[in-house]
Amino acid sequence: MAFFDMGLDALEKYKPEVHEEADFDAFWAATLSQSRQAAGEPRFEEIEHHFRHIKIYDVTFSGFAGQSVKGWFLRPEGEGPFPCLIEFIGYGGGRNLPHEWLTMVSTGMAHFVMDTRGQGSGWSPGDTPDPELSPGNGQFPGFMTKGVLDRDTYYYRRVFTDAVRAYETVAARKDIDSARIAVTGGSQGGGISLAAAGLIEGLDAVLTDVPFLCHFHRAIRITDSYPYKEIGEYLRIHRDQSDRVHKTLSYFDGVNFSRRARCDAFFSTALMDMTCPPSTVYAAFNHYAGRKEIHAWEFNDHEGGGPFQMKKRIDILCDRWGL
Amino acid sequence: MAFFDMGLDALEKYKPEVHEEADFDAFWAATLSQSRQAAGEPRFEEIEHHFRHIKIYDVTFSGFAGQSVKGWFLRPEGEGPFPCLIEFIGYGGGRNLPHEWLTMVSTGMAHFVMDTRGQGSGWSPGDTPDPELSPGNGQFPGFMTKGVLDRDTYYYRRVFTDAVRAYETVAARKDIDSARIAVTGGSQGGGISLAAAGLIEGLDAVLTDVPFLCHFHRAIRITDSYPYKEIGEYLRIHRDQSDRVHKTLSYFDGVNFSRRARCDAFFSTALMDMTCPPSTVYAAFNHYAGRKEIHAWEFNDHEGGGPFQMKKRIDILCDRWGL
Amino acid sequence: MAFFDMGLDALEKYKPEVHEEADFDAFWAATLSQSRQAAGEPRFEEIEHHFRHIKIYDVTFSGFAGQSVKGWFLRPEGEGPFPCLIEFIGYGGGRNLPHEWLTMVSTGMAHFVMDTRGQGSGWSPGDTPDPELSPGNGQFPGFMTKGVLDRDTYYYRRVFTDAVRAYETVAARKDIDSARIAVTGGSQGGGISLAAAGLIEGLDAVLTDVPFLCHFHRAIRITDSYPYKEIGEYLRIHRDQSDRVHKTLSYFDGVNFSRRARCDAFFSTALMDMTCPPSTVYAAFNHYAGRKEIHAWEFNDHEGGGPFQMKKRIDILCDRWGL
Amino acid sequence: MAFFDMGLDALEKYKPEVHEEADFDAFWAATLSQSRQAAGEPRFEEIEHHFRHIKIYDVTFSGFAGQSVKGWFLRPEGEGPFPCLIEFIGYGGGRNLPHEWLTMVSTGMAHFVMDTRGQGSGWSPGDTPDPELSPGNGQFPGFMTKGVLDRDTYYYRRVFTDAVRAYETVAARKDIDSARIAVTGGSQGGGISLAAAGLIEGLDAVLTDVPFLCHFHRAIRITDSYPYKEIGEYLRIHRDQSDRVHKTLSYFDGVNFSRRARCDAFFSTALMDMTCPPSTVYAAFNHYAGRKEIHAWEFNDHEGGGPFQMKKRIDILCDRWGL
Amino acid sequence: MAFFDMGLDALEKYKPEVHEEADFDAFWAATLSQSRQAAGEPRFEEIEHHFRHIKIYDVTFSGFAGQSVKGWFLRPEGEGPFPCLIEFIGYGGGRNLPHEWLTMVSTGMAHFVMDTRGQGSGWSPGDTPDPELSPGNGQFPGFMTKGVLDRDTYYYRRVFTDAVRAYETVAARKDIDSARIAVTGGSQGGGISLAAAGLIEGLDAVLTDVPFLCHFHRAIRITDSYPYKEIGEYLRIHRDQSDRVHKTLSYFDGVNFSRRARCDAFFSTALMDMTCPPSTVYAAFNHYAGRKEIHAWEFNDHEGGGPFQMKKRIDILCDRWGL
């Protein structure tokens, strides 16, 4: 059915109880602290290209446990300091080739695009492996159940830490105005953005579109679409691991990060989105602790607002940052 | 089967006889002449935006029979004259929002994006209707059989004329260097590009990726994929119209335009492309009358070279035009 | 789920508010008046065939704006006047070959089969083009969004006017008893029948099976099936046109025609019909202003009652008209 | 691939060796003889209806082993004797309701429609059971493997015998001109027609469209479409029964009946027919022993010529029989 | 939607009214009595094999109306008497090869595997035909509508009688302890088990997993999955037979057998089971008259608990029978 989830009225009021472990904050504080200690100096290698008025850098920075993570950094020519948008990528994609990222930098802001470890072979190429130093568990193909039996080995522990480290790497640059840094992304990129908003102090804004990784408990019970379905597939086989998996996921749920986030937030969702059902997005939105707005695209599936939402993203940031 | 068409060796030699009517050139000369006579002044309305160093214009120009066709014109700030790339869009798409087209203009060339009449509701929005002044025929949903019973009423007569008129509109501008104009596009946009290359004198180059609208006779017999299949679907019902349809299509076949084209050509194709099978692309390539190159992407379906091909496109044009 | 819509109890009470513009009647009065003024003489060309006791005519009559529309007219040999059934065709089909229409005329009534403009390449051949004299809008493949941004350019304005003109053409014949004319059709044919029932004075009866084009607002939100989905696909891309599209559709909604119709009505629907969900049919039925009956086929999808419903259609009309 | 079978040139020459057991004729002679001996009087019960100039009878006749088989018999009013077309039905369908069969009788010929035992629950209703008096074998759902391990228990032994008995029942009627009886059908109906042509002396003609049940050995190896696939599915499980199944099928192969048939034959096939691939039809056609014609529909799948072929069927028979 | 049926809370309370005819018990008493009278001596032929410590017998016993039904009987070497598990097979499967059944006998119990008449060509091979002595009705491919117009000709009348006869055959053996016989099966095998539990006096236990053939009235309205859908397909065509079909099915509904069963029962179901929806299983469970337990597998479709449930089955029986 086209509208398979709640109606808009119910969505706007939907604020479910989502499980959270007592040591949620301690877990993340320890995780980030360890990775900061393992961090080395980032490398920003300027690359040649055909585009005017901008500089592009091939970035290698220290993410989780000091492991190397790739990214692109694009910024206007000149001294700066520039405001900066950090972007996370949707499930399966990688940082792509740099010419694919000219839109935001054309407005006069800097743009940092973080590669997603292990991904980047599904629709846009990526360049960052995801080594597992300690044994996790066998997994259903994909990334959703990689190490899912333990919060310490779970894949998104590494990804969310990379995201915080990306912020810290950018914020430390002299050509960036650290008071004007925002994070964004669609789908998985939106989910990582929410985690970043919950974990980073001093972020200016989060723009999260059709975010993934929110309210897992409901998501894996109301949709058969991948990638949420990967978790259901895992539990279909590992019938005895449901509690353990749910416990792990609670440390990575966008709802729990939303409760902690304080920066201004701009959400979007789509009412026919089978991949990231609107109720899971509203669950995060309604719990979001900072100032917030949401736009619901009525006749869209997971593509959401597409170029219309991109235009909103540009307008919001340019207005906010005087570009 | 992954490789469903000929092998690469056979493709490189494949130069089939493709039917052509004796009055092919006369038909097109008359068509273009009539539309030139019906043409009014184009409108280039500059729009506001957030992007630096460039100007963007919302264009309305006179296409087939003087009918209004929309487009975007993006060019660097400054006097020019600039070289210009004219781009045609894939099947189902429209000119989209202007922020989607920043890549080429960022290199210092101008970029003209032509809306495809009637289309623009399948994946990117368009704004140009396709009125039919004289009655054509009932059609299978889509555009492939719109007016297909007669060369005079066939949909692509109007589209290809729009493309020539787009060139003439751009070439007449003072800020454009008319000796450095190229056409490009992927899929349908690649097919329109080939038609433009065959119909326009003085074009500098054509860059055509996974082109559609080539060697119809084979295409509708070896693939079940849309949009070629629309023609098969039409003939499935109108069992008595096959000769008439094939006759019409011969006036619009990329192979016949390739025989006439003289500018430098850069083709790409994909060996697993079910939508525009590689043999139909090589049929056009091997008949192409000018200097030419082709790149075959081995493990790709209709997405072809994607960002890798885009990088080639940028490199070819910037090298050629000194950008 | 097999039963995806409301249960039968709820369906029988379902009488939703459906939007209607104040000038609904004025719009249709003006539309019909203009087309009547543009009308020329119909042509009824008798054709040769192998069938006994009947005459068959290839018809060309003046539909919307005086444009030519095709049809078949079959009647018993003899003087008449005969009662007449006017039939409209399901989505994608055309008037087909005349031997496909022998059932009704075999009972002693006349049968007029109207071709549906533009259609007739999906499952049965048609012969009527749908020229668009004034520019409408780009469209999603199919007919549902052809000209949908404006009531004046919308495709069904032309089709429904053709239907009224078909009635007027038939009613003017001496061999037809104008007091005994009914309209019928399944799916789109049923939707056109309802429009005809709402627009034509003096119609004897309407027999509408699994009718399409009813309660658009709900239809495009509860089913992913085509052709309703074409509208959703259009709005998926043209995210800013929802209000405009809904306003246009209100002039063409079967519910609004049902409110105005006064002749006896015989509806059928199917409880597993994903194409024309039963709630959209009951919405029209429960608003229908004349005498009415409905039959709900429990285990059927869009094929509805099939030959069983055809038998009902024959029995109803023969009983009513003394055949 | 749209054209998945041989090209037309190869098809026209394709005359494969098809296995045949030495006692093929003896088997059929004994089978028919036994069923003739078990036959009782047929019942022709005239039914009431609304159609003019014709009479319709609900028929029960003795088929295989004297078992009751249903049919419809439609004939013009009057004395006769009339020529008669006997029609067999496609896979899954039944004799339907009688109003569905008015076309042929409207030309002045009689029309006998034989129900297919056991079938009639797939797309048109049937009324004839298929009791198995002697134990056969377990089967894959459908009819293709019912009793397939032995020629004596195979389902089509009963069906083909029913077909011969239908002919004999009709030919014995005074109102029928036994010199002018033809058989026809599409798909399975076409396959039964070929069997009838091979088994009946004195038949005037066979009109067989997209016939099924021809050249089983090839059919089950080149298509994955049902119903041929039912046999492949059976052998997929009963891996040790391939020889036995092929031996049984040889007694029922349309190629072997074609070799024996002498009446005039009119075949049609479709070049994109995945259900009854054209090579299997040409195998029967090229072996056909009588005068013969074939029409190949180029862009059609299993629907073949549809209404166009129906028009041919009417024209052939009316011309032949002076109607 | 992943969870398409009721939630667990509602399932646990779901005890619907299910229709039952007054002569339900009389019908079954007469059916079983007649088959007992027609029964001959079973044949247990010991076969050679490579497995240690066990004996395997190829069984032919008298089922419905004395017809031969096949099975495998495996038991430990030694004198016995052994407890025995009787197993019925899922839809489409047959008794398979004997080496596939070593698990239960390895625990020290005997194991009788009953072939399902007519089936055994879908996924595991079977060897028992299903002759129909008295004419039934045409059917939709499969077994669900075979003879469904009358309780006396319905397929499952024969199957359920075979099941009771299997029990009686086993219970009569000296090497079996008739006080320790249980029945089991998954899906159709689970449905047959429930029927056996309702029809057999003195059974020790029933272990029924994701049982089929329960609460037909709901099942055919909430799922589009086969094999329940076969009944919907039949009624889709035989639109006038719904009452008759529902009346027949009431004699074979697992809910009605559950009301009569007294032995201990162990059910399992799966909350995402589209084939045998959990509400239809809970309908039987909640009506079950004996002691009972149920396990609901949360993230499973029709595979249910798979090897985990098999482990439960082993543990339950070994604990119960001291193995």
Place this chain on the structure above:
Amino acid sequence: MAFFDMGLDALEKYKPEVHEEADFDAFWAATLSQSRQAAGEPRFEEIEHHFRHIKIYDVTFSGFAGQSVKGWFLRPEGEGPFPCLIEFIGYGGGRNLPHEWLTMVSTGMAHFVMDTRGQGSGWSPGDTPDPELSPGNGQFPGFMTKGVLDRDTYYYRRVFTDAVRAYETVAARKDIDSARIAVTGGSQGGGISLAAAGLIEGLDAVLTDVPFLCHFHRAIRITDSYPYKEIGEYLRIHRDQSDRVHKTLSYFDGVNFSRRARCDAFFSTALMDMTCPPSTVYAAFNHYAGRKEIHAWEFNDHEGGGPFQMKKRIDILCDRWGL
């Protein structure tokens, strides 16, 4: 098409050139040597169960780089030494629960079932993680491209080493007769078996059914089925890595292991197998250097001979080992 690959005659002669690097043997010798050096003592923990006459052990042994790999070891009670079959599992599966493996041990041989690292969440549960100590590359979901850019990081380097180590672990046991050890498996398990046959000295036999991981170059070009398709998907995105990927795969190609294997081999394949096309199996078979047999199942897809092949496997080994 059902038969999509070569015909049987061509298959029997198909012996293609398959690329092999000069240091193939050196690479494997070094890999195995390093892992042997890292190996610790295996753990065989006897578990409780309900099965008679056998012992079952939960095994943890040192695989690649000394990493822990799980398995089940089942053997008859008694002293031994027993012959032993080592089994590898199909793609996606894990070692499952131990009661699923009773067949082979029931014949009197020991049975060692190796868990496949990382897998075991697709259809049967597994318990072995696949940690990546050194960074590899991003990957397409699944295991086929995990670390595929370098032979040293490629996933199957670890798996094949585990397989050799499994053999060495078993062969060292006193209760095993090291002269009578065979390896087996279907699909991926068959591919691992071939690698084991090529890498292990002194193996008695290999039984490989529908083996995967053979003739990659052809496989990824003739089938669209997973898991081979994972490699095509990777190259679809990483368009510049084809040479590197093909070079890596050459170290893991079953054809290259077949060239080196000397023990007796029993292959099976299926002529309709889209997952592991028969030509890729015959490529390995025809290159196999030892004594060999092959059985081709004609009407089977990837299920191959199923229980019939299992019976062959039992018969071959019991005959060979005198059981």
